[in-house]
Amino acid sequence: MNLTLYVWRQKNADDRGRLEQYEAHGISPEMSFLEMLDIVNEDLIKKATEPIAFDHDCREGICGSCSQVINGVPHGQEEKTSVCQLHMRHFKDGDAIYIEPWRARAFPVIKDLIVDRSALDRIIQAGGYISSHTGGVPDANSILIPKDDAEKAMDAAECIGCGACVAACPNGSAMLFAAAKVSHLAMLPQGQVEAARRVRVMTEEMMKQGFGNCTNHYECQAACPKGIKVSFIAKLNREFIKTLGRSGKISSSVDRMADTLPSE
Amino acid sequence: MQFLIKSSVGKKLIMAITGQLMFLFIVFHLIGNTSLYFSWINTYAKHLHDLWPLVWIVRFVMITLLSLHLVFGIQLTLENRSAKPDAYAIKKSLRATFASKNMIWTGLIIAGFLLYHLLHFTFQVVHPEMSAKLNTDVMGLPDLFSMIVFGFQNFFILSLYIASxxxxxxHLVHGLQSSFQTMGLNTDQTQPVIAKAGVIASLILLIGYASIPVVIFIGIVKG
Incomplete structure (x- = not known):
């Protein structure tokens, strides 16, 4: 099939950027969206045009690199699908497809469709971990965790950190991302010890990195390729409420947590 | 406390709690207003004003709640706008609604309306000749009933009230369910129920409040 693409082209962070029109010829329905872009790029290279820069790595839907807003939806219209797992059979011959990068102040465009998502890493660095060594893999059932909690913690841990939640959010908020990590660790005994300071430092870091506030549009849940639910944001809010009235204790432990960071 | 007003979740919690308390006020205000249907409103107002210390406490609390809601609402909106400086050429809304995306505008309309509403019925400067401060009913009580009926016979005032x-x-369709999410009271099971209950409560309030000016305008309740 043949398609008309409108692709965001931007030389670098300082360039203003614009949408440019390209024709994609001979695309088969079995191709993934990224393979379609590979074909278009081969064509561009033959014409001595700069190929479209886009992020990709595993191409099996687990690395979270492919960051494209396709026809106004992060990762495209298909539910719980990353761009690499989106196949061309979902499009029709003659379709016009708009491809744009994630847009948020915290995600500056590096080139074309590639954005810098390291702001998410800095939220994790602020507190999305357990600071003490919890030992090797424990024997099965040596730490008893209710089945429900284990399941929910796993659901939260499914987040691949792709940033689609931020891209979809009208406020550019990373609350679903932060909530997934806060919830994942707060539901397991190893993570509960530092749950209070974690929720504080991670939400604080989120604002420092230039993300917006959550106003409960729930766009994030709909865009998430892993189906992370907004009930985890409610869980994060509960974890935050639990910390109220404990400010003194927590701020000193926040400093301690910073001390435990490995020096670079 | 300082942490609460600096934190993203803290500011949202203030929005949720002040919003819910103002919602309670709106519910009680409607219950009070229905006294108009039974022609009790002048007596109701008399009883309310006899409790003047309570009235002033409620007024003071409401002004505080409103100020907090307004200040943090504007601050959060500005922060959110600056976090999303560039618009998409095409953006589809998957779950966001007209209500959720226009909270700041519906909120500011309500604030503006509130000012007019106070000028109309509390300070009574919109139609000074009908002011209940000047006119009394047969019982010798300030005649709120006639003032209200006179006001809503005007199509412009009726439209203004209905639009507001x-x-x-x-504002409530999004705000009510949103406040429960912010307060951490949602789970996968409760979220759709709370969302529906919020819509139903908002519609009941709309019908209840709108019925008064409409019934007066079409002449069922006469002065």
Whole structure:
């Protein structure tokens, strides 16, 4: 099939950027969206045009690199699908497809469709971990965790950190991302010890990195390729409420947590 | 406390709690207003004003709640706008609604309306000749009933009230369920139930409040 693409082209962070029109010829329905872009790029290279820069790595839907807003939806219209797992059979011959990068102040465009998502890493660095060594893999059932909690913690841990939640959010908020990590660790005994300071430092870091506030549009849940639910944001809010009235204790432990960071 | 007003979740919690308390006020205000249907409103107002210390406490609390809601609402909106400086060429809304995306505008409309509403019925400067401060009913009580009926016989005032009530309904449709999410009271099971209950409560308030000016305008309740 043949398609008309409108692709965001931007030389670098300082360039203003614009949408440019390209024709994609001979695309088969079995191709993934990224393979379609590979074909278009081969064509561009033959014409001595700069190929479209886009992020990709595993191409099996687990690395979270492919960051494209396709026809106004992060990762495209298909539910719980990353761009690499989106196949061309979902499009029709003659379709016009708009491809744009994630847009948020915290995600500056590096080139074309590639954005810098390291702001998410800095939220994790602020507190999305357990600071003490919890030992090797424990024997099965040596730490008893209710089945429900284990399941929910796993659901939260499914987040691949792709940033689609931020891209979809009208406020550019990373609350679903932060909530997934806060919830994942707060539901397991190893993570509960530092749950209070974690929720504080991670939400604080989120604002420092230039993300917006959550106003409960729930766009994030709909865009998430892993189906992370907004009930985890409610869980994060509960974890935050639990910390109220404990400010003194927590701020000193926040400093301690910073001390435990490995020096670079 | 300082942490609460600096934190993203803290500011949202303030929005949720002040919003819910103002919602309670709106519910009681409607219950009070229905006294108009039984022609009790002048007596109701008399009883309320006899409790003047309570009235002033409620007024003071409401002004505080409103100020907090307004200040943090504007601050959060500005922060959110600056976090999303560039718009998409094409953006589809998957879950966001007209109500959720226009909270700041419906909120500001309500604030503006509130000012007019106070000028109309509290300070009574919109139609000074009908002011209940000047006119009394047969019982010798300030004649609120006639003032209200006279006001809503005017099509412009009727439209203004109905338009503002629609803004309030939109604000509540998103705000009510949103406040429960912010307070951490949602789970996968409760979220759809709370969302529906919020819409139903908002519509009941719309019908209740809109019925008074409409019934007066079409002449069922006469002065």
């Amino acid at each position: 009530l629609i803004a309030l309904t939109l």
